[in-house]
Amino acid sequence: MLALGIETSCDETAAAVVDGDRRIRSSVVASQLEHHRPFGGVVPEVAARAHLELLQGLVRRALEEATLGFDDLDLIAATTGPGLIGGVIVGSTLGKALALARGLPFLAVNHLEGHALSPRLSDDVPFPYLLLLVSGGHCQLLAVEGVGRYRRYGTTIDDAAGEAFDKAAKKLGLGFPGGPAIERAAKAGDPKRHPLPRPMIGRPGSDFSFSGLKTAVAHAADAIGRAPTDQEQADLAASFQESVASSLADRTRNALRRFADEFGPGHTLVVAGGVAANTRLRQVLGDLAAREGVRFIAPPLALCTDNAAMIAWAGIERRRLGQEDGLDVAPRPRWPLDAEAPPAPYAGAKA
Amino acid sequence: MPISTSLSDASATVALATLLAPLLRAGDVVALHGELGAGKTFFARAIIHALGGPEEVPSPTFTLVQTYDLAPAPVWHFDLYRLTRPEDAHELGIEDAFAEAISLIEWPERLGALLPAERLDVHLAFGRSENERVVTLSGSPRWEERLKALGLP
Numbered sequence: 433m434l435a436l437g438i439e440t441s442c443d444e445t446a447a448a449v450v451d452g453d454r455r456i457r458s459s460v461v462a463s464q465l466e467h468h469r470p471f472g473g474v475v476p477e478v479a480a481r482a483h484l485e486l487l488q489g490l491v492r493r494a495l496e497e498a499t500l501g502f503d504d505l506d507l508i509a510a511t512t513g514p515g516l517i518g519g520v521i522v523g524s525t526l527g528k529a530l531a532l533a534r535g536l537p538f539l540a541v542n543h544l545e546g547h548a549l550s551p552r553l554s555d556d557v558p559f560p561y562l563l564l565l566v567s568g569g570h571c572q573l574l575a576v577e578g579v580g581r582y583r584r585y586g587t588t589i590d591d592a593a594g595e596a597f598d599k600a601a602k603k604l605g606l607g608f609p610g611g612p613a614i615e616r617a618a619k620a621g622d623p624k625r626h627p628l629p630r631p632m633i634g635r636p637g638s639d640f641s642f643s644g645l646k647t648a649v650a651h652a653a654d655a656i657g658r659a660p661t662d663q664e665q666a667d668l669a670a671s672f673q674e675s676v677a678s679s680l681a682d683r684t685r686n687a688l689r690r691f692a693d694e695f696g697p698g699h700t701l702v703v704a705g706g707v708a709a710n711t712r713l714r715q716v717l718g719d720l721a722a723r724e725g726v727r728f729i730a731p732p733l734a735l736c737t738d739n740a741a742m743i744a745w746a747g748i749e750r751r752r753l754g755q756e757d758g759l760d761v762a763p764r765p766r767w768p769l770d771a772e773a774p775p776a777p778y779a780g781a782k783a
Numbered sequence: 784m785p786i787s788t789s790l791s792d793a794s795a796t797v798a799l800a801t802l803l804a805p806l807l808r809a810g811d812v813v814a815l816h817g818e819l820g821a822g823k824t825f826f827a828r829a830i831i832h833a834l835g836g837p838e839e840v841p842s843p844t845f846t847l848v849q850t851y852d853l854a855p856a857p858v859w860h861f862d863l864y865r866l867t868r869p870e871d872a873h874e875l876g877i878e879d880a881f882a883e884a885i886s887l888i889e890w891p892e893r894l895g896a897l898l899p900a901e902r903l904d905v906h907l908a909f910g911r912s913e914n915e916r917v918v919t920l921s922g923s924p925r926w927e928e929r930l931k932a933l934g935l936p
Contacts, residue, residue, distance in 0.1 A: 442845075457855075515846075590842055602819070603820075643825070648820075649820075650819050651913060663828075775839045
Protein backbone atom coordinates (compact mmCIF):
# COMPACT_ATOMS: atom_id res chain seq x y z
CA MET A 433 0.00 0.00 0.00
CA LEU A 434 1.39 3.41 -0.99
CA ALA A 435 0.13 6.65 0.47
CA LEU A 436 0.79 10.28 -0.34
CA GLY A 437 0.60 12.47 2.76
CA ILE A 438 0.09 16.23 2.92
CA GLU A 439 0.64 18.39 6.02
CA THR A 440 -0.07 22.12 6.22
CA SER A 441 -1.63 22.68 9.64
CA CYS A 442 0.93 25.13 10.99
CA ASP A 443 4.23 26.51 9.78
CA GLU A 444 5.58 23.50 7.91
CA THR A 445 4.51 22.67 4.39
CA ALA A 446 5.21 18.99 3.87
CA ALA A 447 4.55 16.07 1.53
CA ALA A 448 5.63 12.45 1.83
CA VAL A 449 5.18 8.99 0.37
CA VAL A 450 5.03 6.05 2.79
CA ASP A 451 4.38 2.37 2.16
CA GLY A 452 2.54 -0.28 4.14
CA ASP A 453 5.82 -1.85 5.29
CA ARG A 454 6.65 1.26 7.31
CA ARG A 455 9.14 2.55 4.79
CA ILE A 456 9.30 6.28 4.23
CA ARG A 457 9.89 6.47 0.50
CA SER A 458 10.24 10.23 0.62
CA SER A 459 9.50 13.02 3.06
CA VAL A 460 10.01 16.64 2.14
CA VAL A 461 9.45 19.54 4.49
CA ALA A 462 9.76 23.14 3.39
CA SER A 463 10.17 24.85 6.69
CA GLN A 464 8.70 28.28 6.42
CA LEU A 465 10.96 29.51 9.17
CA GLU A 466 12.73 31.95 6.91
CA HIS A 467 9.36 33.48 6.11
CA HIS A 468 8.47 33.76 9.78
CA ARG A 469 11.64 34.59 11.65
CA PRO A 470 11.34 38.37 11.26
CA PHE A 471 7.96 38.28 12.99
CA GLY A 472 8.83 36.32 16.14
CA GLY A 473 6.16 33.74 15.55
CA VAL A 474 4.23 31.85 12.96
CA VAL A 475 2.20 34.28 10.95
CA PRO A 476 -0.98 32.64 9.80
CA GLU A 477 -1.71 34.63 6.69
CA VAL A 478 1.89 34.33 5.60
CA ALA A 479 1.56 30.63 6.36
CA ALA A 480 -1.54 30.13 4.22
CA ARG A 481 0.03 31.90 1.25
CA ALA A 482 3.34 30.13 1.66
CA HIS A 483 1.58 26.76 1.81
CA LEU A 484 -0.22 27.64 -1.39
CA GLU A 485 3.01 28.62 -3.13
CA LEU A 486 5.02 25.64 -1.92
CA LEU A 487 2.67 22.71 -1.77
CA GLN A 488 2.31 21.61 -5.40
CA GLY A 489 6.07 21.69 -5.93
CA LEU A 490 6.59 19.68 -2.75
CA VAL A 491 4.10 16.99 -3.81
CA ARG A 492 5.91 16.70 -7.13
CA ARG A 493 9.24 16.45 -5.33
CA ALA A 494 7.97 13.83 -2.89
CA LEU A 495 6.89 11.65 -5.82
CA GLU A 496 10.15 12.25 -7.69
CA GLU A 497 12.30 11.35 -4.69
CA ALA A 498 10.25 8.19 -4.22
CA THR A 499 10.57 7.55 -7.99
CA LEU A 500 6.85 6.99 -8.13
CA GLY A 501 3.95 8.49 -10.04
CA PHE A 502 0.35 9.18 -9.13
CA ASP A 503 -0.59 5.84 -10.75
CA ASP A 504 1.38 3.98 -8.10
CA LEU A 505 -0.53 5.49 -5.18
CA ASP A 506 -3.29 3.74 -3.27
CA LEU A 507 -4.55 6.68 -1.27
CA ILE A 508 -4.18 10.37 -0.53
CA ALA A 509 -4.06 11.51 3.09
CA ALA A 510 -4.14 15.16 4.09
CA THR A 511 -4.26 16.93 7.43
CA THR A 512 -7.78 18.32 7.77
CA GLY A 513 -7.38 19.80 11.27
CA PRO A 514 -6.76 20.91 13.91
CA GLY A 515 -4.64 23.93 13.08
CA LEU A 516 -4.60 27.29 11.40
CA ILE A 517 -7.64 27.19 9.21
CA GLY A 518 -6.02 28.84 6.16
CA GLY A 519 -3.26 26.27 5.92
CA VAL A 520 -5.56 23.36 6.62
CA ILE A 521 -7.87 24.46 3.79
CA VAL A 522 -4.95 24.66 1.34
CA GLY A 523 -3.64 21.18 2.17
CA SER A 524 -6.93 19.34 2.43
CA THR A 525 -8.28 20.92 -0.75
CA LEU A 526 -5.24 19.85 -2.74
CA GLY A 527 -5.55 16.36 -1.26
CA LYS A 528 -9.21 16.11 -2.22
CA ALA A 529 -8.53 17.44 -5.72
CA LEU A 530 -5.78 14.87 -6.30
CA ALA A 531 -7.97 12.07 -4.94
CA LEU A 532 -10.84 13.11 -7.20
CA ALA A 533 -8.65 13.51 -10.27
CA ARG A 534 -6.92 10.17 -9.75
CA GLY A 535 -9.92 8.21 -8.47
CA LEU A 536 -8.15 7.44 -5.18
CA PRO A 537 -9.60 7.20 -1.69
CA PHE A 538 -9.16 10.36 0.38
CA LEU A 539 -8.32 10.17 4.08
CA ALA A 540 -8.93 13.32 6.11
CA VAL A 541 -6.32 12.92 8.84
CA ASN A 542 -6.41 14.54 12.24
CA HIS A 543 -2.98 16.09 12.74
CA LEU A 544 -2.94 14.81 16.33
CA GLU A 545 -3.65 11.29 15.12
CA GLY A 546 -0.64 11.62 12.84
CA HIS A 547 1.53 12.34 15.88
CA ALA A 548 -0.23 9.67 17.93
CA LEU A 549 0.45 6.89 15.41
CA SER A 550 3.97 8.01 14.42
CA PRO A 551 5.78 5.63 16.86
CA ARG A 552 4.18 2.74 14.98
CA LEU A 553 5.78 4.02 11.79
CA SER A 554 9.21 4.56 13.35
CA ASP A 555 9.35 1.73 15.90
CA ASP A 556 6.39 -0.58 15.22
CA VAL A 557 5.15 0.06 18.77
CA PRO A 558 2.19 -2.23 19.57
CA PHE A 559 -1.04 -0.86 21.05
CA PRO A 560 -1.65 0.28 23.72
CA TYR A 561 0.91 2.94 24.66
CA LEU A 562 1.02 6.26 26.44
CA LEU A 563 1.78 9.32 24.34
CA LEU A 564 3.03 12.67 25.58
CA LEU A 565 2.39 15.13 22.77
CA VAL A 566 4.18 18.43 23.31
CA SER A 567 4.34 21.09 20.63
CA GLY A 568 3.65 24.76 20.04
CA GLY A 569 -0.05 24.21 19.69
CA HIS A 570 -0.68 21.06 21.70
CA CYS A 571 0.17 19.65 25.08
CA GLN A 572 -1.56 16.47 26.10
CA LEU A 573 -1.18 12.94 27.44
CA LEU A 574 -3.09 10.30 25.50
CA ALA A 575 -3.66 6.60 26.01
CA VAL A 576 -3.45 5.24 22.47
CA GLU A 577 -5.51 2.05 22.47
CA GLY A 578 -5.87 1.56 18.74
CA VAL A 579 -6.46 3.41 15.49
CA GLY A 580 -9.18 5.95 16.25
CA ARG A 581 -9.22 4.96 19.93
CA TYR A 582 -7.65 7.63 22.08
CA ARG A 583 -8.29 8.64 25.63
CA ARG A 584 -7.05 11.93 26.93
CA TYR A 585 -5.51 11.63 30.36
CA GLY A 586 -4.45 15.23 30.59
CA THR A 587 -4.19 18.47 28.70
CA THR A 588 -3.02 22.01 29.29
CA ILE A 589 -5.38 24.23 31.18
CA ASP A 590 -3.83 27.33 29.57
CA ASP A 591 -0.76 27.46 27.30
CA ALA A 592 0.94 24.64 25.40
CA ALA A 593 4.54 23.86 26.38
CA GLY A 594 5.93 25.01 23.03
CA GLU A 595 3.98 28.24 23.32
CA ALA A 596 5.59 28.79 26.73
CA PHE A 597 9.05 28.23 25.19
CA ASP A 598 8.28 30.76 22.44
CA LYS A 599 6.95 33.37 24.84
CA ALA A 600 9.75 32.92 27.40
CA ALA A 601 12.34 33.19 24.63
CA LYS A 602 10.70 36.36 23.37
CA LYS A 603 10.70 37.82 26.88
CA LEU A 604 14.40 36.96 27.27
CA GLY A 605 15.24 38.37 23.87
CA LEU A 606 16.43 35.01 22.60
CA GLY A 607 14.56 34.93 19.30
CA PHE A 608 12.32 32.50 17.46
CA PRO A 609 11.71 29.60 17.47
CA GLY A 610 11.87 29.60 21.25
CA GLY A 611 12.59 25.92 21.90
CA PRO A 612 16.02 25.69 20.29
CA ALA A 613 16.89 29.23 21.44
CA ILE A 614 16.17 28.42 25.10
CA GLU A 615 17.99 25.09 24.89
CA ARG A 616 21.07 26.73 23.38
CA ALA A 617 21.13 29.50 25.97
CA ALA A 618 20.43 27.07 28.82
CA LYS A 619 23.62 25.10 28.12
CA ALA A 620 25.72 27.80 29.76
CA GLY A 621 23.17 28.50 32.49
CA ASP A 622 22.60 27.46 36.07
CA PRO A 623 19.12 25.88 36.37
CA LYS A 624 19.06 26.56 40.12
CA ARG A 625 19.82 30.26 39.89
CA HIS A 626 16.19 31.34 39.58
CA PRO A 627 13.70 29.43 41.70
CA LEU A 628 10.86 29.45 39.16
CA PRO A 629 7.58 27.70 39.92
CA ARG A 630 7.26 24.08 38.88
CA PRO A 631 3.67 24.15 37.60
CA MET A 632 1.20 21.51 38.81
CA ILE A 633 3.86 19.38 40.49
CA GLY A 634 2.43 17.21 43.22
CA ARG A 635 -1.15 17.68 42.11
CA PRO A 636 -3.21 14.63 41.21
CA GLY A 637 -4.06 14.02 37.56
CA SER A 638 -2.15 14.81 34.42
CA ASP A 639 -3.20 18.29 33.36
CA PHE A 640 -0.57 20.89 32.52
CA SER A 641 -0.28 24.62 33.09
CA PHE A 642 2.41 26.93 31.77
CA SER A 643 0.84 30.38 31.91
CA GLY A 644 2.02 31.05 35.47
CA LEU A 645 5.56 29.96 34.61
CA LYS A 646 5.55 32.34 31.66
CA THR A 647 4.50 35.14 34.00
CA ALA A 648 7.22 34.18 36.49
CA VAL A 649 9.85 34.42 33.74
CA ALA A 650 8.48 37.85 32.84
CA HIS A 651 8.73 38.95 36.50
CA ALA A 652 12.27 37.58 36.85
CA ALA A 653 13.39 39.28 33.64
CA ASP A 654 11.78 42.58 34.69
CA ALA A 655 13.40 42.32 38.12
CA ILE A 656 16.82 42.60 36.47
CA GLY A 657 15.75 46.10 35.51
CA ARG A 658 17.87 46.37 32.35
CA ALA A 659 18.73 44.23 29.36
CA PRO A 660 19.94 40.91 30.83
CA THR A 661 23.57 39.89 30.39
CA ASP A 662 24.34 36.70 28.49
CA GLN A 663 24.84 34.89 31.79
CA GLU A 664 21.54 36.14 33.20
CA GLN A 665 19.77 35.06 30.02
CA ALA A 666 21.42 31.66 30.24
CA ASP A 667 20.50 31.18 33.90
CA LEU A 668 16.89 32.14 33.32
CA ALA A 669 16.67 29.94 30.23
CA ALA A 670 18.13 27.00 32.16
CA SER A 671 15.78 27.54 35.11
CA PHE A 672 12.80 27.81 32.78
CA GLN A 673 13.75 24.67 30.86
CA GLU A 674 14.22 22.74 34.09
CA SER A 675 10.79 23.82 35.33
CA VAL A 676 9.08 22.76 32.11
CA ALA A 677 10.89 19.42 31.98
CA SER A 678 10.19 18.56 35.61
CA SER A 679 6.55 19.61 35.31
CA LEU A 680 6.08 17.50 32.18
CA ALA A 681 7.77 14.55 33.89
CA ASP A 682 5.60 14.85 37.01
CA ARG A 683 2.37 14.89 34.98
CA THR A 684 3.62 12.02 32.84
CA ARG A 685 4.44 9.94 35.92
CA ASN A 686 0.85 10.24 37.11
CA ALA A 687 -0.37 9.26 33.66
CA LEU A 688 1.99 6.25 33.53
CA ARG A 689 0.61 4.99 36.83
CA ARG A 690 -2.97 5.37 35.65
CA PHE A 691 -2.03 3.67 32.40
CA ALA A 692 -0.47 0.75 34.32
CA ASP A 693 -3.64 0.43 36.39
CA GLU A 694 -5.76 0.22 33.26
CA PHE A 695 -3.55 -1.77 30.91
CA GLY A 696 -1.08 -3.56 33.15
CA PRO A 697 2.64 -2.96 33.56
CA GLY A 698 5.45 -2.89 31.04
CA HIS A 699 4.09 -0.84 28.19
CA THR A 700 5.68 2.03 26.28
CA LEU A 701 5.95 5.76 26.84
CA VAL A 702 6.25 7.78 23.64
CA VAL A 703 7.06 11.48 23.38
CA ALA A 704 6.23 13.36 20.17
CA GLY A 705 5.80 16.93 18.99
CA GLY A 706 8.34 19.68 18.44
CA VAL A 707 9.19 20.09 22.14
CA ALA A 708 10.32 16.43 22.12
CA ALA A 709 13.42 17.76 20.38
CA ASN A 710 14.56 19.18 23.73
CA THR A 711 17.50 17.12 25.00
CA ARG A 712 16.88 17.85 28.67
CA LEU A 713 13.24 16.76 28.35
CA ARG A 714 14.26 13.50 26.66
CA GLN A 715 16.72 12.86 29.46
CA VAL A 716 14.16 13.48 32.21
CA LEU A 717 11.52 11.34 30.49
CA GLY A 718 14.01 8.54 29.82
CA ASP A 719 14.91 8.48 33.53
CA LEU A 720 11.23 8.47 34.45
CA ALA A 721 10.46 5.56 32.11
CA ALA A 722 13.37 3.58 33.58
CA ARG A 723 12.11 4.19 37.11
CA GLU A 724 8.57 3.19 36.18
CA GLY A 725 9.70 0.08 34.29
CA VAL A 726 8.40 1.02 30.84
CA ARG A 727 10.07 1.31 27.45
CA PHE A 728 10.76 4.85 26.28
CA ILE A 729 10.53 5.84 22.63
CA ALA A 730 11.24 9.21 21.12
CA PRO A 731 10.78 8.89 17.37
CA PRO A 732 13.51 10.49 15.25
CA LEU A 733 13.33 14.25 15.26
CA ALA A 734 12.09 14.44 11.68
CA LEU A 735 9.05 12.43 12.75
CA CYS A 736 8.54 14.36 15.99
CA THR A 737 8.18 17.76 14.41
CA ASP A 738 5.44 18.40 11.87
CA ASN A 739 5.90 16.21 8.80
CA ALA A 740 3.78 14.52 6.16
CA ALA A 741 5.12 10.97 6.61
CA MET A 742 3.10 10.60 9.80
CA ILE A 743 0.02 11.84 7.95
CA ALA A 744 0.53 9.32 5.14
CA TRP A 745 1.06 6.60 7.77
CA ALA A 746 -2.14 7.52 9.64
CA GLY A 747 -3.90 7.30 6.27
CA ILE A 748 -2.51 3.78 5.76
CA GLU A 749 -3.53 2.66 9.25
CA ARG A 750 -7.06 3.92 8.72
CA ARG A 751 -7.33 2.58 5.16
CA ARG A 752 -6.35 -0.87 6.43
CA LEU A 753 -9.47 -0.75 8.56
CA GLY A 754 -11.50 -0.01 5.44
CA GLN A 755 -11.94 3.66 6.19
CA GLU A 756 -12.29 6.47 3.68
CA ASP A 757 -13.60 10.05 3.92
CA GLY A 758 -15.98 11.88 1.63
CA LEU A 759 -14.73 14.84 -0.36
CA ASP A 760 -17.28 16.96 1.48
CA VAL A 761 -15.42 16.62 4.80
CA ALA A 762 -14.85 20.10 6.22
CA PRO A 763 -11.53 21.41 7.54
CA ARG A 764 -11.67 21.82 11.31
CA PRO A 765 -9.65 24.36 13.29
CA ARG A 766 -10.50 22.41 16.47
CA TRP A 767 -10.69 18.65 16.41
CA PRO A 768 -10.13 16.80 19.67
CA LEU A 769 -8.87 13.23 19.38
CA ASP A 770 -10.92 12.24 22.39
CA ALA A 771 -14.25 14.02 22.06
CA GLU A 772 -15.47 12.43 25.28
CA ALA A 773 -12.63 13.71 27.42
CA PRO A 774 -13.87 15.41 30.57
CA PRO A 775 -13.04 19.10 30.38
CA ALA A 776 -9.87 20.14 32.13
CA PRO A 777 -10.71 21.74 35.47
CA TYR A 778 -11.62 25.40 35.06
CA ALA A 779 -9.60 26.36 32.04
CA GLY A 780 -8.63 25.44 28.52
CA ALA A 781 -7.27 22.75 26.24
CA LYS A 782 -5.45 23.14 23.03
CA ALA A 783 -7.37 20.69 20.95
CA MET B 784 -12.62 59.21 32.91
CA PRO B 785 -10.61 56.00 33.02
CA ILE B 786 -11.36 53.77 35.99
CA SER B 787 -8.33 52.23 37.61
CA THR B 788 -8.43 49.62 40.31
CA SER B 789 -6.16 47.10 41.91
CA LEU B 790 -6.92 43.39 41.66
CA SER B 791 -5.19 41.69 44.56
CA ASP B 792 -5.28 38.21 43.07
CA ALA B 793 -6.83 36.02 40.38
CA SER B 794 -10.18 35.80 42.15
CA ALA B 795 -10.45 39.61 42.10
CA THR B 796 -9.87 39.50 38.34
CA VAL B 797 -12.64 36.93 38.00
CA ALA B 798 -14.94 39.13 40.10
CA LEU B 799 -14.36 42.15 37.87
CA ALA B 800 -14.88 40.11 34.67
CA THR B 801 -18.08 38.70 36.14
CA LEU B 802 -19.30 42.23 36.85
CA LEU B 803 -18.44 43.37 33.34
CA ALA B 804 -19.81 40.39 31.41
CA PRO B 805 -23.56 41.19 31.74
CA LEU B 806 -22.94 44.60 30.14
CA LEU B 807 -21.72 43.05 26.91
CA ARG B 808 -23.88 43.08 23.77
CA ALA B 809 -23.55 42.04 20.14
CA GLY B 810 -21.18 44.40 18.34
CA ASP B 811 -19.14 45.20 21.45
CA VAL B 812 -15.37 45.22 21.19
CA VAL B 813 -13.23 44.69 24.28
CA ALA B 814 -9.53 45.37 23.68
CA LEU B 815 -7.30 43.60 26.21
CA HIS B 816 -3.93 45.31 26.60
CA GLY B 817 -0.94 44.20 28.66
CA GLU B 818 2.42 42.55 28.31
CA LEU B 819 3.19 38.83 28.29
CA GLY B 820 1.86 37.28 31.46
CA ALA B 821 -0.27 40.26 32.50
CA GLY B 822 -3.39 38.08 32.46
CA LYS B 823 -5.19 38.96 29.21
CA THR B 824 -6.21 35.38 28.45
CA PHE B 825 -7.16 34.87 32.07
CA PHE B 826 -9.45 37.91 31.94
CA ALA B 827 -11.04 36.84 28.64
CA ARG B 828 -11.57 33.33 30.01
CA ALA B 829 -13.32 34.75 33.07
CA ILE B 830 -15.69 36.77 30.85
CA ILE B 831 -16.48 33.69 28.74
CA HIS B 832 -17.13 31.66 31.87
CA ALA B 833 -19.37 34.42 33.26
CA LEU B 834 -21.42 34.30 30.06
CA GLY B 835 -21.97 30.59 30.54
CA GLY B 836 -19.18 29.38 28.24
CA PRO B 837 -17.56 25.97 28.49
CA GLU B 838 -14.93 25.09 31.08
CA GLU B 839 -12.29 24.68 28.41
CA VAL B 840 -11.30 28.06 27.06
CA PRO B 841 -7.96 27.53 25.36
CA SER B 842 -5.44 30.28 24.76
CA PRO B 843 -6.07 31.30 21.13
CA THR B 844 -2.40 32.04 20.47
CA PHE B 845 -2.12 29.02 18.19
CA THR B 846 -5.42 29.27 16.31
CA LEU B 847 -5.73 33.10 16.57
CA VAL B 848 -9.42 32.98 17.26
CA GLN B 849 -11.78 30.75 19.21
CA THR B 850 -15.51 31.26 18.95
CA TYR B 851 -18.19 30.50 21.52
CA ASP B 852 -21.91 30.33 20.83
CA LEU B 853 -23.25 32.14 23.87
CA ALA B 854 -26.10 34.47 24.86
CA PRO B 855 -26.80 37.34 24.40
CA ALA B 856 -24.35 37.08 21.49
CA PRO B 857 -21.61 34.80 20.22
CA VAL B 858 -18.17 35.55 21.66
CA TRP B 859 -15.08 35.67 19.46
CA HIS B 860 -11.86 35.47 21.46
CA PHE B 861 -8.93 36.73 19.40
CA ASP B 862 -5.21 36.60 20.14
CA LEU B 863 -3.48 38.69 17.50
CA TYR B 864 -0.01 38.17 19.00
CA ARG B 865 1.21 36.44 15.85
CA LEU B 866 -0.37 38.86 13.41
CA THR B 867 1.93 41.33 11.73
CA ARG B 868 -0.21 43.08 9.14
CA PRO B 869 -3.57 44.43 10.23
CA GLU B 870 -5.11 43.40 6.88
CA ASP B 871 -4.44 39.77 7.76
CA ALA B 872 -7.19 40.01 10.35
CA HIS B 873 -9.73 40.04 7.51
CA GLU B 874 -8.84 36.39 6.95
CA LEU B 875 -10.10 35.66 10.44
CA GLY B 876 -13.53 37.10 9.71
CA ILE B 877 -12.98 39.89 12.19
CA GLU B 878 -15.53 42.15 10.48
CA ASP B 879 -18.25 39.56 11.01
CA ALA B 880 -17.28 39.50 14.65
CA PHE B 881 -17.45 43.29 14.92
CA ALA B 882 -20.91 43.25 13.36
CA GLU B 883 -22.58 40.38 15.15
CA ALA B 884 -20.53 39.17 18.08
CA ILE B 885 -18.83 40.21 21.28
CA SER B 886 -15.15 40.52 20.38
CA LEU B 887 -12.51 39.97 23.07
CA ILE B 888 -9.19 40.95 21.51
CA GLU B 889 -5.73 40.29 22.92
CA TRP B 890 -2.84 42.29 21.40
CA PRO B 891 -5.37 44.70 19.81
CA GLU B 892 -2.61 47.11 18.72
CA ARG B 893 -1.81 44.59 15.96
CA LEU B 894 -5.02 45.76 14.27
CA GLY B 895 -3.75 49.31 13.77
CA ALA B 896 -6.44 51.50 12.22
CA LEU B 897 -8.79 48.52 11.89
CA LEU B 898 -9.42 48.54 15.63
CA PRO B 899 -12.88 50.12 16.05
CA ALA B 900 -12.96 53.44 17.90
CA GLU B 901 -16.16 52.34 19.63
CA ARG B 902 -14.65 49.97 22.16
CA LEU B 903 -13.76 49.25 25.76
CA ASP B 904 -10.06 49.27 26.55
CA VAL B 905 -8.89 47.05 29.38
CA HIS B 906 -5.28 47.63 30.38
CA LEU B 907 -3.71 45.02 32.65
CA ALA B 908 -0.40 45.73 34.36
CA PHE B 909 1.67 43.95 36.98
CA GLY B 910 1.12 45.21 40.54
CA ARG B 911 3.44 45.30 43.52
CA SER B 912 3.05 41.68 44.51
CA GLU B 913 3.35 38.68 42.24
CA ASN B 914 -0.38 38.02 41.88
CA GLU B 915 -1.57 41.61 41.98
CA ARG B 916 -2.69 43.35 38.79
CA VAL B 917 -3.71 46.91 38.16
CA VAL B 918 -6.57 47.19 35.71
CA THR B 919 -7.58 50.35 33.92
CA LEU B 920 -10.89 50.56 32.09
CA SER B 921 -11.47 53.30 29.57
CA GLY B 922 -13.43 53.67 26.39
CA SER B 923 -15.56 55.63 24.03
CA PRO B 924 -18.16 58.02 25.55
CA ARG B 925 -20.83 55.35 25.22
CA TRP B 926 -18.68 52.93 27.15
CA GLU B 927 -17.98 55.53 29.83
CA GLU B 928 -21.73 55.71 30.42
CA ARG B 929 -22.04 51.96 30.62
CA LEU B 930 -19.10 51.64 32.98
CA LYS B 931 -20.88 53.84 35.49
CA ALA B 932 -23.30 50.96 35.97
CA LEU B 933 -20.45 48.94 37.43
CA GLY B 934 -20.31 51.24 40.42
CA LEU B 935 -16.53 51.11 40.57
CA PRO B 936 -14.71 53.89 42.45
